[in-house]
Amino acid sequence: MSDLNWTLSVGMVPTGDLPELARAAEAEGWDAISLPDSVFFPEQVSADYPYSGDGKRMWAPDTDMPDPLVTIAALAAVTERIRFRVSVLKLPLRDPLLLAKQVSTLAVLTGERLELGVGLSWMPEEFRFTGTEMRTRGARTDEAIAVLRAVCPGEGPQWAEFHGQHYDFDRLIISPAPQRPLPILVGGHTEPALRRAARLGDGWISANLPAADLPAVIARLEELRAEEGRADVPFSVCVSPVGVDDAAGFDDLAAAGATDVWLNPWRFHAHAVADRETRLESVARFAAEFIRR
Incomplete structure (x- = not known):
């Protein structure tokens, strides 16, 4: 088995089950846990969901979607080693200075086990209901990362100041703050998203792309990183592949340049709906079959 890092995706798991699941993942040798970001579920949306074949959201309105930063704080309190990733925080919906206070505190409280995945948000209602502007979301995301x-x-x-087109502040200090730079991973499959990851990110996150499509996307990402003069900078390539069902498939992804695999093991084991025991069994079974091999 290739030397991949393994991230357990826990989106849509009942919130109360997450601490036990995090402890189990750590005990079984998983490297990290990823949590999604969903601020709310609008009854009506005016755009298609980009990660399903029919453009429909594939979860019920009352599906648990806890705030990822609050949840990571709780899970870090019951674990010691496993890392936490947000996949992905909808960055332009948030004030970056207030967010910086949150993630800086969280990085310290978790023992610097936090990696922040960021993206734009696809849903017009999220911008309208939070009083933010969708038109400038790309430019504001770039500034927010800065x-x-x-x-x-x-x-x-450290003292910091920032003077951009969308965000502006004079010298200030936020404390506490981590001793290592906060890793920022950029999600998205479009050309602008890949360019943003290559230019500004410590890594890239895919979302449910067919495994057969990933080598071409990873190759394009490598081209863009070379154009930015960042080909030799450490960089995580985090994939959530569709259509991989054996060790050879994971080895192929590693050969294509993937460094991290993010997945939901009970769905990998063909459990469309999973209860608590099924999830725990799948976490252990996948670790035995792949992670510890």
Whole structure:
């Protein structure tokens, strides 16, 4: 088995089951846990969901979607080693300075086990209902990443200032702050998203792409990183592949340049709906079949 890192995706799991699941994943040798970000479920949406074949959301309105940052704080309190990733935080819906305070505190409380995945959000209603602008979401995301970099550069609390088109502040310190720079991973499959990851990210996150499509996307990402002069900078390529069902498939992804696999093991084991015991069994079974091999 290739030397991949393994991330347990726990989206849509009942919130109360997450602490036990996190402890089990850590005990079984998983490297990280990822949590999605969904602020709310609008009854009516005016755009198609980009990650399903029919453009429909594939979860019920009352499906548990706990705030990822609050949840990570709770899960970090009952674990010691396993890392936590947000996949992905809808960055332009949030004020970046207030977010910087949250993630800086969370990075310290987790023992710097936090990696922040960021994306744009596809849903017009999320922008309209939160009073943010969808038209400028790309430019504001770029600036927000720069704000997070300035406030969480490593080596603890540091003076920072930022003067951009959308965000502007004079010298300030946010404390506490991590001793290492906060890793920021960028999600998305479009050309602008890949360029943003290549230019600004410490890694890239895919979302449910067919495994057969991933080598071409990873190759394009490598081209863009070379154009940005960042080909030699450490970079995580995090894939959530569709259509992989054996070790050879994971080895092929590693050969294509993937460094991390993010997946939901009970769905990998063909459990469309899983209860608590099924999830725990799948976490252990996948670890035995793949992670510890």
